[in-house]
Amino acid sequence: MSQVRNDPKCPLCWANGKLAGGRVLAETGDMFAYVFTDEAGGLKYALIIPKEHHADMASLPYYWGDEFGVLYTAVLSLMSDQQPHNGYWNAGYVAGQRVMGHWHVRVEPRQAGQPASDMGLNLLLTKYNTVTERLARIAEQCSDAATTAELRKLLAL
Numbered sequence: 224m225s226q227v228r229n230d231p232k233c234p235l236c237w238a239n240g241k242l243a244g245g246r247v248l249a250e251t252g253d254m255f256a257y258v259f260t261d262e263a264g265g266l267k268y269a270l271i272i273p274k275e276h277h278a279d280m281a282s283l284p285y286y287w288g289d290e291f292g293v294l295y296t297a298v299l300s301l302m303s304d305q306q307p308h309n310g311y312w313n314a315g316y317v318a319g320q321r322v323m324g325h326w327h328v329r330v331e332p333r334q335a336g337q338p339a340s341d342m343g344l345n346l347l348l349t350k351y352n353t354v355t356e357r358l359a360r361i362a363e364q365c366s367d368a369a370t371t372a373e374l375r376k377l378l379a380l
């Protein structure tokens with residue numbers, strides 16, 4: 224019998240039962256889908272997670288893709304046929320990963336004009352959008368500046 228990979232402090236390890244605020248949508252032998260829904264039952268986002276503690280997909284059992292497909296299909300059943308969505312994982316803090324040490328995929332429905340969720344890839348997009356908006360405001364103020372002195376004051380030079 225192989226030893227179960229578990230980190231007692233990990234919020235994603237199946238054996239710890241620490242996930243809260245959502246529900247298990249489906250499970251396979253080695254993975255599960257955990258979903259968070261709004262008051263109307265619409266999908267806010269889902270996590271597809273190995274039950275055991277795996278830092279990355281490289282250590283998953285060879286058949287994990289089959290199980291992932293079953294769970295991804297279950298998550299898709301909560302969305303309309305044409306619902307755009309992101310499905311992604313982040314490897315490392317700089318890449319937007321915030322739950323460290325336990326590989327997982329996040330599936331998140333998207334709509335036009337929907338603000339980023341501040342998690343994973345969307346965390347990075349939010350920071351990019353904030354910087355871009357700030358630069359656009361500065362550029363607008365600079366174009367309105369009539370003199371070099373006003374421009375220096377705007378840019379705090």
Ligand SMILES: [Zn+2]
Pocket residue numbers: 229230233234235236275276277324325
């Ligand atoms: Zn874990």
